[in-house]
Amino acid sequence: MRGVPFILCLIAAAAVIFACGRWINNSYAFFAAYVVVQYIVLGTAWNILGGYTGYVNFGVTAFFAIGAYSTVVLYKLVPALPLPVMVLIGGVMAGLVGLGTGYLTLRLRGVFFSIATLALAVVVQTLITNWDFVGGARGAYVLRPRVAPLIGGEYVQYLFLVMLGLCVIVLATARAIERSALGYGFTAIRDDEAAAEASGVPTLKLKLIATTLSGGFMGMAGAPLPYYVTYLDPASGFSLNYAVNAIAMPLIGGMNSWVGPIVGAVLVGGLQEYLRVTISSAVNVLVVGVLLVVFVIAAPQGIVGLFQRKK
Amino acid sequence: MTAMLHVEGLGKRFGGFVALDSIELEVQDGERLGLIGPNGSGKSTLVNCICGTLQNETGSVRFAGQALDGLSAHERTRRGLARSFQLPRPFGSLSLMDNLRIPILYTVNARGGGKAIGNEAIVARCRDLLGEVGLAAKADRLPRDLTQIEMRKLELARAMAAEPKLLIADEVMAGLSHNEVDEIIALLIRLNDQGVTVIMIEHIMRAVMEVSQRLAVLVAGRKIADGAPKDVVRDPEVVKAYLGE
Numbered sequence: 001m002r003g004v005p006f007i008l009c010l011i012a013a014a015a016v017i018f019a020c021g022r023w024i025n026n027s028y029a030f031f032a033a034y035v036v037v038q039y040i041v042l043g044t045a046w047n048i049l050g051g052y053t054g055y056v057n058f059g060v061t062a063f064f065a066i067g068a069y070s071t072v073v074l075y076k077l078v079p080a081l082p083l084p085v086m087v088l089i090g091g092v093m094a095g096l097v098g099l100g101t102g103y104l105t106l107r108l109r110g111v112f113f114s115i116a117t118l119a120l121a122v123v124v125q126t127l128i129t130n131w132d133f134v135g136g137a138r139g140a141y142v143l144r145p146r147v148a149p150l151i152g153g154e155y156v157q158y159l160f161l162v163m164l165g166l167c168v169i170v171l172a173t174a175r176a177i178e179r180s181a182l183g184y185g186f187t188a189i190r191d192d193e194a195a196a197e198a199s200g201v202p203t204l205k206l207k208l209i210a211t212t213l214s215g216g217f218m219g220m221a222g223a224p225l226p227y228y229v230t231y232l233d234p235a236s237g238f239s240l241n242y243a244v245n246a247i248a249m250p251l252i253g254g255m256n257s258w259v260g261p262i263v264g265a266v267l268v269g270g271l272q273e274y275l276r277v278t279i280s281s282a283v284n285v286l287v288v289g290v291l292l293v294v295f296v297i298a299a300p301q302g303i304v305g306l307f308q309r310k311k
Numbered sequence: 312m313t314a315m316l317h318v319e320g321l322g323k324r325f326g327g328f329v330a331l332d333s334i335e336l337e338v339q340d341g342e343r344l345g346l347i348g349p350n351g352s353g354k355s356t357l358v359n360c361i362c363g364t365l366q367n368e369t370g371s372v373r374f375a376g377q378a379l380d381g382l383s384a385h386e387r388t389r390r391g392l393a394r395s396f397q398l399p400r401p402f403g404s405l406s407l408m409d410n411l412r413i414p415i416l417y418t419v420n421a422r423g424g425g426k427a428i429g430n431e432a433i434v435a436r437c438r439d440l441l442g443e444v445g446l447a448a449k450a451d452r453l454p455r456d457l458t459q460i461e462m463r464k465l466e467l468a469r470a471m472a473a474e475p476k477l478l479i480a481d482e483v484m485a486g487l488s489h490n491e492v493d494e495i496i497a498l499l500i501r502l503n504d505q506g507v508t509v510i511m512i513e514h515i516m517r518a519v520m521e522v523s524q525r526l527a528v529l530v531a532g533r534k535i536a537d538g539a540p541k542d543v544v545r546d547p548e549v550v551k552a553y554l555g556e
Contacts, residue, residue, distance in 0.1 A: 181416040181417070181420070184405075184409065184412060184413055184416055185413070185416070185417060187402065187404060187405060187409075188402050188405075188413045190404070191401075191402035191403045191404055191405065192400045192401070192402060192403070194364060194384075194396075194400060195396065195400040195401070195402065195469075196385075196402075196413070197363075197364070197383065197384035197385045197388075198362065198364065198384055198385075198388060198393070198394055198396070198470075199385075199388065199413045199414040199417060199418065199469060199472075199473065200385045200388040200389050200413075200414055200417035200418030200421060200473060201385055201413060201417045202383075202385045202386075202417075203385065204383075256404070
């Protein structure tokens with residue numbers, strides 16, 4: 001399928017999902033679905049750098065929280081700003097941090113790059129914790145409007161709609177990358193960086209594009225979070241769960257295709273939500289851990305890899 | 312004839328070890344140069360310095376009239392300098408076809424001038440190149456399905472896909488059978504006839520003598536001989552380096 005029909009299909013799928021939600025008309029369904037869609041966005045964003053380009057980023061929370069906290073700042077300065085604009089600004093902030101991080105760390109390879117991104121998460125968390133304007137360690141309250149703009153109904157429906165729209169954009173971008181020269185360049189870097197250079201691939205430039213896109217989309221995924229939780233403190237904004245899930249979901253779903261993070265997020269995210277309700281909210285981390293071990297051993301190419309044509 | 316490649320006073324150290332010591336080398340446009348030397352004499356390091364995989368500490372490399380110093384490897388490839396790696400480094404998750412697609416997308420199309428080739432032309436070009444090295448039947452396979460020898464052919468095809476002015480073939484014939492060596496020799500000479508300057512690094516002397524119009528010898532990071540192949544192999548210093556006294 002070509003680009004435009006594919007985007008139309010994505011939009012249609014998103015519209016059907018949203019219409020189903022309205023029909024069910026249960027606010028818990030929206031809260032749960034928001035989390036799953038948020039993880040599709042986060043997983044796909046991680047996959048642009050981690051799956052396509054082969055640079056494992058452990059600092060997911062840094063980018064995610066930069067998006068979230070930029071919304072807190074905007075909420076305090078210009079509360080009337082529409083949420084999609086906040087999402088955009090959060091994405092730009094996180095994207096810039098991605099570009100800067102990439103520039104400083106991409107001369108490191110493999111595990112050293114991963115450690116540097118881990119350090120980034122700690123640095124950003126320390127900065128936020130000590131920044132009084134956004135609530136510091138106490139956290140910040142963000143009051144959510146009672147009624148959703150444009151569509152009416154509960155505000156969480158609007159949050160879900162924004163996240164769904166973001167999901168369409170991110171998936172369309174990921175798929176476009178896969179089929180473009182950029183995607184081939186990313187794969188070449190992942191497979192062999194020196195050979196990629198010798199084949200004319202400008203590796204540093206491509207890696208910077210990957211970190212910027214990846215970081216920016218993670219920031220966008222985090223931007224609506226303050227409105228979703230209504231109280232944001234560093235412990236929840238920088239929760240390890242985001243990083244673990246963003247890495248585990250593409251890994252479980254399959255890292256070579258845009259479908260992978262969707263499969264992973266729906267499966268793992270859905271299972272977590274189910275267990276959160278039926279057993280306890282602490283058990284979901286265990287689930288990710290067990291699934292991760294199982295998949296790394298049994299299906300290293302992820303679920304999508306199991307179905308792909310054996311070459 | 313003008314100098315295509317001009318290496319002047321090139322030096323490279325790894326810590327205290329002098330890998331290359333003020334190398335002077337000139338390759339004329341359209342020439343076929345053989346580069347030989349015992350193991351560890353600095354042949355591959357010289358290739359890496361010329362291609363930008365390593366940056367030389369002293370001296371300079373000029374290519375087609377322009378200084379390359381400080382340029383990264385991909386910029387040099389775009390200017391028309393392609394190399395194969397001694398140990399094959401294929402893109403493991405891509406089919407052979409897509410392995411060749413990378414240099415076409417990033418070198419041929421990037422040189423552009425607004426003449427980027429479309430997907431169908433790229434596929435046709437990849438098939439032609441794979442055909443030239445005898446891998447057409449495996450176009451859709453992954454590199455892990457290839458033998459070591461086929462991987463060397465893939466290396467060569469990938470370097471050729473960048474449509475270079477100067478091709479550096481780093482031991483592409485090692486391990487090949489007699490017939491296969493002949494095939495690669497014919498291929499290199501055919502490329503040369505099409506106007507590609509060739510530097511060949513090789514241990515197989517039969518191939519070296521057949522392909523090279525001129526021969527340069529490296530020993531312990533120094534160039535000890537440079538001239539007509541027949542004279543060079545009789546040079547007492549070269550004989551001493553290979554066989555001892």
